[in-house]
Structures are given as C-alpha cells and as structure tokens.
Amino acid sequence: xxxxxxxxxxxxxPRLMNLYSDTGNVWCLRQRCRWRGIDLVVDELELGAxxxxxxxxxxxxxxxxxxxxxxxxxDLTRVKGPALLAALKDGLVCLAICGxxxxxxxxxxxxxxxxxxxxxxxRAYTQHFGPGTPRCVGNVAAEGPGGWLVGFENHGGRTxxxxxxxxxxxxxGFGNNGQDGSEGAIEGNAMGTYLHGSFLPKNPAIADDLxxxxxxxxxxxxxxxxLDDTAETDARTALLRKLGVAKGAPSRSCVS
Amino acid sequence: xxxxxxxxxxxxHLATWVSAAGGRGGTSLPGLVGLRIDPLLVAKLASQxxxxxxxxxxNGKTTTTAWLGSALRADRRRLIHNREGSNMLRGVATTxxxxxTLGGSLVGRxxxxxxxxxxxxxxxxxxxxxxxxxxxxxNLFRDQLDxxxxxxxxxxxxxxxxxxxxxxxTLVVNADDPLVASLGEISGGKVLYFGVESWPGDPRTELAxxxxxxxxxxxxxxxxxxxxxYAHLGHYHCPGCGRERPTADVxxxxxxxxxxxxxxxxxxxxxxxxxxxxxxxxxxxYNAVAAIAGAVAVGVPLDRAVAAVAAAKGxxxxxxxxxxxxxxxxxxxxxxxxxxxxxxxxxQGGQQGRDLLTLLSDNAADGHDISWIWDAGFELLAGWExxxxxxxxxxxxxxxxxxxxxxxxxxxxxxxxxxxxxRRALDGTSIGGTLVIVATYTAMLAARDALARAGHVxxxxxxxxx
Numbered sequence: 001x002x003x004x005x006x007x008x009x010x011x012x013x014p015r016l017m018n019l020y021s022d023t024g025n026v027w028c029l030r031q032r033c034r035w036r037g038i039d040l041v042v043d044e045l046e047l048g049a050x051x052x053x054x055x056x057x058x059x060x061x062x063x064x065x066x067x068x069x070x071x072x073x074x075d076l077t078r079v080k081g082p083a084l085l086a087a088l089k090d091g092l093v094c095l096a097i098c099g100x101x102x103x104x105x106x107x108x109x110x111x112x113x114x115x116x117x118x119x120x121x122x123r124a125y126t127q128h129f130g131p132g133t134p135r136c137v138g139n140v141a142a143e144g145p146g147g148w149l150v151g152f153e154n155h156g157g158r159t160x161x162x163x164x165x166x167x168x169x170x171x172x173g174f175g176n177n178g179q180d181g182s183e184g185a186i187e188g189n190a191m192g193t194y195l196h197g198s199f200l201p202k203n204p205a206i207a208d209d210l211x212x213x214x215x216x217x218x219x220x221x222x223x224x225x226x227l228d229d230t231a232e233t234d235a236r237t238a239l240l241r242k243l244g245v246a247k248g249a250p251s252r253s254c255v256s
Numbered sequence: 257x258x259x260x261x262x263x264x265x266x267x268x269h270l271a272t273w274v275s276a277a278g279g280r281g282g283t284s285l286p287g288l289v290g291l292r293i294d295p296l297l298v299a300k301l302a303s304q305x306x307x308x309x310x311x312x313x314x315n316g317k318t319t320t321t322a323w324l325g326s327a328l329r330a331d332r333r334r335l336i337h338n339r340e341g342s343n344m345l346r347g348v349a350t351t352x353x354x355x356x357t358l359g360g361s362l363v364g365r366x367x368x369x370x371x372x373x374x375x376x377x378x379x380x381x382x383x384x385x386x387x388x389x390x391x392x393x394x395n396l397f398r399d400q401l402d403x404x405x406x407x408x409x410x411x412x413x414x415x416x417x418x419x420x421x422x423x424x425x426t427l428v429v430n431a432d433d434p435l436v437a438s439l440g441e442i443s444g445g446k447v448l449y450f451g452v453e454s455w456p457g458d459p460r461t462e463l464a465x466x467x468x469x470x471x472x473x474x475x476x477x478x479x480x481x482x483x484x485x486y487a488h489l490g491h492y493h494c495p496g497c498g499r500e501r502p503t504a505d506v507x508x509x510x511x512x513x514x515x516x517x518x519x520x521x522x523x524x525x526x527x528x529x530x531x532x533x534x535x536x537x538x539x540x541x542y543n544a545v546a547a548i549a550g551a552v553a554v555g556v557p558l559d560r561a562v563a564a565v566a567a568a569k570g571x572x573x574x575x576x577x578x579x580x581x582x583x584x585x586x587x588x589x590x591x592x593x594x595x596x597x598x599x600x601x602x603x604q605g606g607q608q609g610r611d612l613l614t615l616l617s618d619n620a621a622d623g624h625d626i627s628w629i630w631d632a633g634f635e636l637l638a639g640w641e642x643x644x645x646x647x648x649x650x651x652x653x654x655x656x657x658x659x660x661x662x663x664x665x666x667x668x669x670x671x672x673x674x675x676x677x678x679r680r681a682l683d684g685t686s687i688g689g690t691l692v693i694v695a696t697y698t699a700m701l702a703a704r705d706a707l708a709r710a711g712h713v714x715x716x717x718x719x720x721x722x
Contacts, residue, residue: 015463015470015478019398021593024630024660031660047478071476138624152625198630201656231659235652238671 005218006039007211010053012061012080012100013072014044020154022062022097024198025207029058032207036225047075053087057214063098063155063196073103073116081119088121093214094190095206097199101184101192102126102157122185122192123163124176128156140173140195141245142183146205149183150239151195159185159194167191172243189213202239204232261360264294268353283342287349298345299385300360301352305336306367308386309550312374313394313436315595316543317343319535320394321373323547323565328369330564331556336362337371344378348386369554376410383417391421392428392550393436394542395489397594398628411435411473421445426553430546431504432489438473440502450549451504452485452541456512459483460490474499486538487594506549510541514605522548522562529562539598580712582687587703588694591622596632596694603692604636610690612640613681614658615648615674615699622696626650629657638662643684645670647677648699674702675709 011026026042033040045051053059064072076084088094096104106123108116111130118125135156142149149168158177166176167184175183175194184193191206193199200207208224215224268290275285290297302308309328311321318339325337338351352370355362362368374382376396383391396410418439421427425445430436432451440447463470463484470488472479477496484490493500510520517534518541533544544565551561578585588603590596603612618624634657644667646655651671658667668684670677678693685691695703707713 018631020625021627021630024627027630027660067476068471152627154625196627197625198627201630201660202653231652231656234669235656238650238652 004036004038004215004220004222006041007033007057007214007218008055009040009042009058009060010051010056011042011044012059012076013046013064014062015046016068016072017062017064017100019063019065019068020098020152020196021198022060022100022196025062025095025097025200026060028198028200028204028207029060029211032204032211032227035227038211045080047071048079050079050083053080053083053092054090056087056092057218058093058095058210059084059087060094061096061100061103063100069099069103069108070116072099073108073118076103076119077117085119085121088188088190091189091213091217093210093217094121095200095210096122096190096192097196098153098155098194101194102155102159104190104192105159105185106162108157121190122161122187124159124161124185124192126157126159129158133158136174136178136194138173139239139243140170140175140183141240141243142168142170142173142175142195144168146209148236148240148245149193149195149199149206150202150236150243151193151197151199153194153196155194161185164192167193171245189217202232202235204229258300258360260294261297261300262358264290264292264297265353265356265358265360267293268297268350269358272350272354283338283350284344284346285350286353287342287346287351290349290353291346296385298349298352298382301356301362302348302370302386304362304368305370307389307554308370308372309390309392309554310372310374310379310382310386310388311392311394311546311550312376312379313392313430314376314397314592315395316539316546317373317394319540319543320392320546320550321371323544323568324392324550325371326568327547327551327556327561327564328371328554330560331551333554334364334366334368335371336368338373343373343375345381345385348372348374348382377413380413380417383420387422388425390426390428390550390553391418392546392553393430393439394546395430395433396435397487397592411439414439415442418443428546428549428553430489430542431502432485432491432542434479434488434492434501435473437502448506448549448553449502449504450506450545451501452489452508452510452538452545453504455483455485455510455538460485463488472496472499485542486598489542506545506552508541508545513538513541520544522558524552524558527558529559531562531566533566536602537598539595578707578713580691580707580710581682583682583685584690585682585707585712586690586692587700588692589697589700590632590694591696593628593631593633596629596634597636599694600633600636603694610692611642611644611681611685612637613645613647613677613691613693613695613703614654615677615693615695615703616646616650616654617648617674617696617699617702618650619698621698626653629654634658634661634663639664643681644668645677645681645684647671647674647681648696651677674699675706678703678706 109127164185164187166182268286271286271289421444427443431449472494475497479492482491576587588599
C-alpha cells in the first residue's frame, strides 16, 4: 500500500460560515481520506486566527448570512488576507462555496451601502440588486469538463467572472448570475461554486480532484486508490433525472 | 348580514364537503377558497373569540400547541384549535370557518378561545388579522431556508407585530434561545419567560455543529455558554455587551432523563410541581415547559397545567408508537438539523439493534433543500446493527448521508413510493420486533397513510374531528 503524506486542511469560520450545511464537504473529504488510509488533519480557524497558510494543503470556506459574511469579510481581508492570498497563488488547493466564493472574489456590492472588499483571488465580483430581485434558489445541474455537477443553490448576489474561468456550464438552475450560464470559478488550484447540498458527497470526482491536486503539490504522483461510489452515483443520477437533464440515465427502481 | 363573508363561508363549507367526499382531509384548500372571496375572513371570525393564543417557532410547535390545548381543556376552556397541522393563514381560516354559521357567527355558547399553531413565516400575516391575548414563541432554528433564506430575517419580520402587541397581551418567550429571548424586550405587552435551569449530570458545554443563534442579537459578539441544553438553547451571556439570559419565570429542573421519558420539577413564583413526561428528549422538555407557561399566562393554575401536560399524548407523527402486523412501529418526525439531532439521540440511546426506516422527501412542506441532512448528526447511528431502509423522494441522498455517517451495512433503497418503502421495511422486521421510522413531514404523512390503509392507525383528520 502506498504511503500518503499527512494532509492539512484549513477550515475557515466553521461557526460563522455554515449556513447550508457546508460542513458536509469537510466531512466528505475526511471520510474519503480515511477510507484510503490518508491522514487528513482539519484545523478550524475562526475569527482572529492568523496561521501560516503555507503549512496547509487545502482550505475550505462555506456560506453565511449577510451579517456574518460582513464579519468574516473584515477578518478575511485584515487578518488572514496576505498570508492566505500568497498561499493560494502558490497553489494551495481551495474550495469556496456560496458566500465564501463571493468573499474570495474582488468585491461584493450590496444594494445599499459601500462595496465590501473581498480577498481578491478569483477574478470575479458579486452584486446584490436588492430585495426586488428574486434570490436564485433551487436544484442545479451543470456540465463541467469532468462531467455533471449537481447540488442546490440559494443566493441573492449575482457573480460576474472578469478573468477566472467558470467551473461548469449551467444546464438547469441559475449558477453565478442566471444570465451567462456560468457556474462557479476555477483559478489555479482553487474552485468556487454556488452549489451546496452538500456539494462534495454528490460530486465525488471533485472531492478526489481536490485531494489529487493537494498530493501532486506535495510531489506525490501515485493516483488515489478508487472507492466504491455506487451510493454517490445513485444520488447524482436521481437528481439528474429529477431535473430532466441527463440523457440515458438509468431509470429509478428499487435497488437492494 | 355580511354578504361577502357569507359567500366565502358557503364556498369554504362546499370545499370542505367536496374534499371530505374525495376521502381526503382537506386542511388548507377550504380556507384558501374562502380567503379568495373574503380576504378578511379570519379577522371577521377571530374578532368573535374571547381570547386567542398563538404559538410560533421552528421546532416543536405542533406538540407544544397540542399540550397547551390539553391544559386549557383540563381547565374547562372551550377551544377552537387548528390541530390538523395546517398552520398558514388558510389553515386558520379553515379551522374558524368550520365552526361558523353561514351568517358569519361562531357557533356555541359560553366563552370561546382560539388556539392557533402558526408557521414562522406566516406569523406577521396572521397577527394582522388575529389579535392574540397570548403569543408563545418557542425557538428559532434554521429550517427550510429555501423559503425563509435567513434566520435573522424571520426574527426581523416578527419585530413589528411584536412591538404592536396590545398592553393587555402576554408574550411568552424562551429565555434559553438568545434570539427569541431578545424579542421579550420589544413587546408592547407583558412578558413571561420560560426556561430550563438544570439537567442531570455534568452540563454539556459543547455546541452542536448545527447550532444557529451563536452571536449576540444586540452587539454581534460570539455568545459564551455556561451550559447547553441542546443546539443553541442554554445559559448564555455576551462577553461583548454583558447581555445575559433573562431569568425564567416558569422554570424547570430536570432530575432524570432517558428513552422512556423525563422527570422534572416546574416552578413559578415560589410554587413547584413535580412531573413525569413520557415523551423522551430534551426538545420535549422545552415543548412541555412552553405549553405550561402558555397555560399559566392565560390563567390556568400551575398544578393543573402540569398534570394535563403530563397526561397528554404526543402530537401526530411526533414520537408515536403504533402496533402494526405484530411489530412495534415508532414514528419520529425530523425536519431540520436540531430537531433531527435530538431525535437521533433518542433513537440511538434506546433502539440500537432495531430496524430503521429513514424517509426523506423534498416537497414544499419538507423544504426543497435537503442540505440540512449533512448538518444533522447521523453519525450517532454509526455501526447501527439492524436493517436499514431509505425511502422518500430523496431516498438516495439519505442513503449517501448514512454511508458517510458510518453505516457500513448496505442499506435498502426504495425511492419515491413511501407506501412501498414502509411495506418492505415492515416485511423485513421480524414479528415481535421494532421498526423505527424517522421521516420528514410529507413522508410522515405518506407513511401514516400507508399504515392507515393497512388498518394499523386511524387517519389523523378523523382523529382530529373526534
């Protein structure tokens, strides 16, 4: 059996930014590592924590309510900002979801008031057009280079990519802004997305892609041992069928 | 004579008759039809009530309202109660219209009280038509965020109607829920706080990962908890502005807790009464104390309220036990991480080795977003030894959740047809054995429907009418 190095994940604001069960993504990475005998250490970093991000392999941030997102934004730009940005540019593997995705962009423009500066990693900005503009809520299916992405979105802000590439193309749902068909962003080893659900358990290829990127960055080129993803595939297929986007997906029946 | 109201009531009665003839217990359609014709139907009928008690909150309001109803009946109050479960304006309309003549008068003699369980998002709209003499607010948790988007918004929507409460009214609020307790400060009327003083054993100090209201509602600083009952309910204070949990007027001290129930002492103004609560779980202690506080707020003596709640049964679908085809079926409703955590704690504590059926649906009444299952502590079931079946519209998502929670045995997945899932799970359980069913709201209805068709349980609308 290949010996994999210990991986370290920085989980940003688990208390402040866990609006839609984003913590399930961290749990998914933990389990997929455990099943392969990989030691994944998760450090929960709340407000004020100012670690050396160059010691981490992965970073995760979820979404929060408006008020909590403002608190997180201040901490992100003033406390963690420079070290985190430098590490991301150095290939730190990242998954940022919903509000976290917005905060990792250039800025967030509320309907009223001043712009909220973001971390400035993704070349993207987010605008909220006020309560008159409906929120983007519902199940999503999007097509990425590695296959379908599925999940649930719920956001008031609309994100426009100004340089970062989209993670996937929306086939059902709103995605970044409900206009240009883009969903999420990918920049270096960092991914941003509006999908929760939680995202990684239903998109195990992305989970494994994140782990692979982290290992490659550590100089490990042994591929990850495959896992039995039957339950993952069944959940994906069921949702794709519900949304009517997957051609040739097997029909749902009783499976034992 | 009010021709518009008469027309609305005629249509409501007709719709009730049509849905009953179709074999369904319509609890929303008749009211919806009536409100289309007379949007002020509820206001016109509710103004004839002698007193009105409204119960709102995220978790446990059906149980709290049912137990409060038991306490009021024990005090010989005549009640109108929307106990069939429709807690939107249309459900209140259906309930009131059923007791009204076509001329628009509520039938019967003597004082009549209205007891209404109300959906947290529907509360402002209902308070615009119903002026409560007592408003009970139980708790606020993340629930169906696809409907309400953010927790703080729900509380904000409540602000104006709570400020507008008449001076003669009483607001009954949970002292142990920081956000709900803070609403006591803005009430236009009197305030009665309820809470739990102590639990047996060492206090829990760790907050669940699903905990919601962790920041001071006044200054936004992270709250510190000296003890946690469950989720974010407990004894807290704000290190930022010094805000503290208000003193509970109606308070409970729990002396023992277990799968078969809880023993506690309930106190009010120097008087203490002991009680045994058959329904397990800390959430039921809060349901009981909320019901008792609501009852004493309208003048029921403390000992009578406590005795009535102790004697009451669980509300529909909440921790019920049914005998079915020689098996024991235990039904538990789950709808959000906090409630689910407490249910899973109860299920895990006493029923390891039993068979388990989890039913997850994503209809409007369940919430279209099923993400919350990843915040609920299904890890408590890790290593479950009995048979596990997953059903409901999102059966596959539940099976996936259980896989990551550490349930290693292959689970049986029966998507979509809840009746079929119930039949297969029941068939797989040996005679004399126990099947634990944990289900979301519409899946619970479908499961009960399937059990009713098989003759194991009476249909709830017939129970409610009886």
